[in-house]
Amino acid sequence: MNFIKQNTQLILMLAALFALRWSVIEPYVVPTGSMEPTLKTGDRLYALKCAYDLRIPMTDKILFRTGTVKRGDVILFQAPRTPEITYVKRAIGLPGDKIAFRDGVLYINGEEVKKTVTNNRDVMYDIEMKQEKTLFIEQLGDVKHYVILRTEYFDPSLRFMDEIQVPEGHLFAVGDNRDNSHDSRAWGFVPMENLKGKAMFIWYSSWDPLVKDTMASTSLSPLERIYYYIYEFFVFFPHYFNGEAWIRKERVGTIIQ
Numbered sequence: 001m002n003f004i005k006q007n008t009q010l011i012l013m014l015a016a017l018f019a020l021r022w023s024v025i026e027p028y029v030v031p032t033g034s035m036e037p038t039l040k041t042g043d044r045l046y047a048l049k050c051a052y053d054l055r056i057p058m059t060d061k062i063l064f065r066t067g068t069v070k071r072g073d074v075i076l077f078q079a080p081r082t083p084e085i086t087y088v089k090r091a092i093g094l095p096g097d098k099i100a101f102r103d104g105v106l107y108i109n110g111e112e113v114k115k116t117v118t119n120n121r122d123v124m125y126d127i128e129m130k131q132e133k134t135l136f137i138e139q140l141g142d143v144k145h146y147v148i149l150r151t152e153y154f155d156p157s158l159r160f161m162d163e164i165q166v167p168e169g170h171l172f173a174v175g176d177n178r179d180n181s182h183d184s185r186a187w188g189f190v191p192m193e194n195l196k197g198k199a200m201f202i203w204y205s206s207w208d209p210l211v212k213d214t215m216a217s218t219s220l221s222p223l224e225r226i227y228y229y230i231y232e233f234f235v236f237f238p239h240y241f242n243g244e245a246w247i248r249k250e251r252v253g254t255i256i257q
Contacts, residue, residue, distance in 0.1 A: 024050050026076055026197045028088060034175035034182065035088060037123045037135070037146050038074065039199075042207035043251065045088075047076045047197035060193070069094065069171060069192075071108075072143030074199040074256050077173070077190050088199055089183050091190075092140060093172025100163035101185070104149050104178060106138075107163070114139050115147055126207065126246070145257055150179040161185055169193075202254045208236050208245035 026047040030039045039045070049055075052069060053062045069075060069091050079085045093099040098109050106113040115138035123146065124130040136147040158179055166172050170189035175181025184190065239245035 024048070028076060028086065028199070030088065033127070034177050034180060035074070035090070036127055036148055036177040036180075038090075038176045038256065039088060039202075040126070040205065040207070040248070040251070042205055042248075043202050044204040045199055045202050045256065047088075047199045049197040051198035052192075052195050062193070069195070069198075070141070071097075072140040072145065075171070075173060075190075076196040076199060078194040078196065079187075080190060080194060081187050083194070086196060087173075087183075089173035089175055089181070089190075090140075090145070091171045091173050093166040093184070095166055095168045095170060097166045097172065098163050099161070099166065099172050101159060101161040104154070104159045118146075126248070143257060146176055148177045148179070154179045158185060199256045201256060202251050205248035205251040206236065206240075206246065207248070208232075208239050210239055210244055 026049045028045050028047060030041055030043040030045065033041050050066050052067050053065050055062050071091065071094055073091045074088060075091050076086055076088050079087050092106065093108065098107075100107040105115075115136040118135050118137050121130070121135055124133070124135055127133070127148075132151050132153075133148050134151050136149065137144055138147045158181070164172075166189060169192050171192070172184045173190050174183040174185060236245055240247065
């Protein structure tokens with residue numbers, strides 16, 4: 001009892017931090033290149049958990065809605081078929097929208113979504129096989145963002161999709177790296193209740209191709225995360241100083257669009 005009285009401020013601060021983590025902020029480590037070049041493998045980002053709803057801390061129970069998903073939002077959500085895994089994709093289809101792909105061109109409600117080739121490829125400097133990929137800027141509503149398509153080889157199932165309508169209470173989400181993304185074209189719609197937040201900004205970014213990014217796992221306990229943070233720290237920097245790994249300084253603080 002005396003301990004509680006003497007440490008009331010500390011206990012309140014810890015409680016506030018836990019509430020912040022579970023209700024406001026969602027940290028995430030990008031595990032794959034499916035959202036390249038908007039998000040790259042090794043990007044550490046924060047998502048605003050209360051962008052769309054407010055939930056009871058440490059539960060999935062929604063107290064009330066705080067906003068709606070806009071076309072073009074980069075969202076975090078529980079994978080529909082494997083809810084223990086968190087995905088990050090771009091919401092391109094809202095409830096009621098009709099979505100189709102024809103030779104890699106996106107159509108929403110029968111209208112082509114315009115995209116133009118960009119010759120400024122600076123953002124592609126660390127992307128594998130970049131010579132075989134074309135970089136576009138796509139205009140999705142009010143959002144301008146990058147899209148990548150392979151120049152030659154591609155999977156037809158990712159380039160062509162008959163028109164489907166997004167049902168109420170669901171979203172259609174795809175990766176910006178269109179020929180290298182496992183998304184709604186494969187596993188269907190995202191239920192609104194699976195949403196975990198809106199990706200906001202990148203606070204740190206590094207990549208070591210010699211080390212598997214274990215922190216990308218969403219099933220790690222807090223103690224496991226601390227262990228892997230320490231492990232990666234000591235493994236990463238020797239590779240960094242040898243020129244085998246890098247810190248993407250230019251991405252730190254980047255607002256996600």
